[in-house]
Amino acid sequence: MGCLRVALVHNQSAKSIAVASQLTKLLSTSGNIIDQENPGIVISIGGDGTLLSAFHLYSHKLEQVRFLGVHTGHLGFYTDWRDYELEELVETLCHNQEENVSYPLLDVVIRYRDGRTDKHFLALNESTIKREHRTMVADVYLKDELFEHFRGDGLSVSTPTGSTAYNKSIGGAVLHPSIEAMQLTEIASLNNRVFRTVGSSIVVPKDDWIEIRLPKSMDHLVTVDQFSIQQADVASVYYRVAPEKIRFASYRHMDFWRRVREAFIGDLS
CATH class of the missing domain: 2.60.200.30 (Probable inorganic polyphosphate/atp-NAD kinase; domain 2)
Incomplete structure (x- = not known):
C-alpha cells in the first residue's frame, strides 16, 4: 500500500469525533501518516460546513492538497463517503492516489x-x-x-x-x-x-x-x-x-447533476 500524508478536520459532534478516531487508526495501520501541517490529502468529517472550514485552513496549500469529505449527519453536498465506509475509503485511498477533480x-x-x-x-x-x-x-x-x-x-x-x-x-x-x-x-x-x-x-x-x-x-x-x-x-x-482551484479526491466523486437531484428533489422512483 502507498503512503499518504493525511490531515483530518472534524466538527465537534460525538459521531464525528468517534469517526476521526477510528479513521486515524485505520490510516496509521495501513502505513499512512497523519500530518496536520503538510498533508497531501485533507479529509473533512462532518458536513459541508466542516468541508468549508477545512478548505479555509488549507487554502494556502491548494497546489499540494486534495480534499475528501466524510459525512456524519445529513447528506452533504461536498461529502461523498459515509461514516460506515471507512475501511473501504482507506483501501481506495491507498490504491488510487492520483485521481482528482478540480472546481473553480x-x-x-x-x-x-x-x-x-x-x-x-x-x-x-x-x-x-x-x-x-x-x-x-x-x-x-x-x-x-x-x-x-x-x-x-x-x-x-x-x-x-x-x-x-x-x-x-x-x-x-x-x-x-x-x-x-x-x-x-x-x-x-x-x-x-x-x-x-x-x-x-x-x-x-x-x-x-x-x-x-x-x-x-x-x-x-x-x-x-x-x-x-x-x-x-x-x-x-x-x-x-x-x-487557484480546489481539488477533490475523485475516487467515486458523485456526478454533479445526480448530487443536485438527490439534494433538492430526492427519489424519483
Missing part, C-alpha cells in the same frame, strides 16, 4: 478609502455584501464599466459549486462546476425611477471581473463563505474567478 474558486479583494492594505480572500461557495440594519446602495461595475445602480438588501457573488448554496435560495441559477465563471445575484433589490437593476442573476466568465463600489459607510458586512467580516470604510469589493 472565487477571488475576493476588499479595498479601503483610508489607504489600508487591501484584504484578499478565496471563497469556495460565495461572498456577500450587506449593511447591518439599512438598505445597501452600490454601483456595480463589470470590467470597469458601470453596469447598474443597486439598491436593496445586498449582493452575492458565487462560484459554480456555491451556486447550489445561498445563491440558489435567493433565486440564482445552478451552474455546473466545469463552467469557469462566477454568478452575481441580487438580494431583495428595490427598483424605481432612480435605481434600476437587471433583476436576475448574471453569469460572468473567468476573464471578466466584478467590482462593487460602495458609498462611505461604517457598517458594511462582507462575508466569505461562512465567515463574516465587519468592515469600516470599504471603498469597493473586487471579484474574479481565482487562478
Whole structure:
C-alpha cells in the first residue's frame, strides 16, 4: 500500500469525533501518516460546513492538497463517503492516489478609502455584501464599466459549486462546476425611477471581473463563505474567478447533476 500524508478536520459532534478516531487508526495501520501541517490529502468529517472550514485552513496549500469529505449527519453536498465506509475509503485511498477533480474558486479583494492594505480572500461557495440594519446602495461595475445602480438588501457573488448554496435560495441559477465563471445575484433589490437593476442573476466568465463600489459607510458586512467580516470604510469589493482551484479526491466523486437531484428533489422512483 502507498503512503499518504493525511490531515483530518472534524466538527465537534460525538459521531464525528468517534469517526476521526477510528479513521486515524485505520490510516496509521495501513502505513499512512497523519500530518496536520503538510498533508497531501485533507479529509473533512462532518458536513459541508466542516468541508468549508477545512478548505479555509488549507487554502494556502491548494497546489499540494486534495480534499475528501466524510459525512456524519445529513447528506452533504461536498461529502461523498459515509461514516460506515471507512475501511473501504482507506483501501481506495491507498490504491488510487492520483485521481482528482478540480472546481473553480472565487477571488475576493476588499479595498479601503483610508489607504489600508487591501484584504484578499478565496471563497469556495460565495461572498456577500450587506449593511447591518439599512438598505445597501452600490454601483456595480463589470470590467470597469458601470453596469447598474443597486439598491436593496445586498449582493452575492458565487462560484459554480456555491451556486447550489445561498445563491440558489435567493433565486440564482445552478451552474455546473466545469463552467469557469462566477454568478452575481441580487438580494431583495428595490427598483424605481432612480435605481434600476437587471433583476436576475448574471453569469460572468473567468476573464471578466466584478467590482462593487460602495458609498462611505461604517457598517458594511462582507462575508466569505461562512465567515463574516465587519468592515469600516470599504471603498469597493473586487471579484474574479481565482487562478487557484480546489481539488477533490475523485475516487467515486458523485456526478454533479445526480448530487443536485438527490439534494433538492430526492427519489424519483
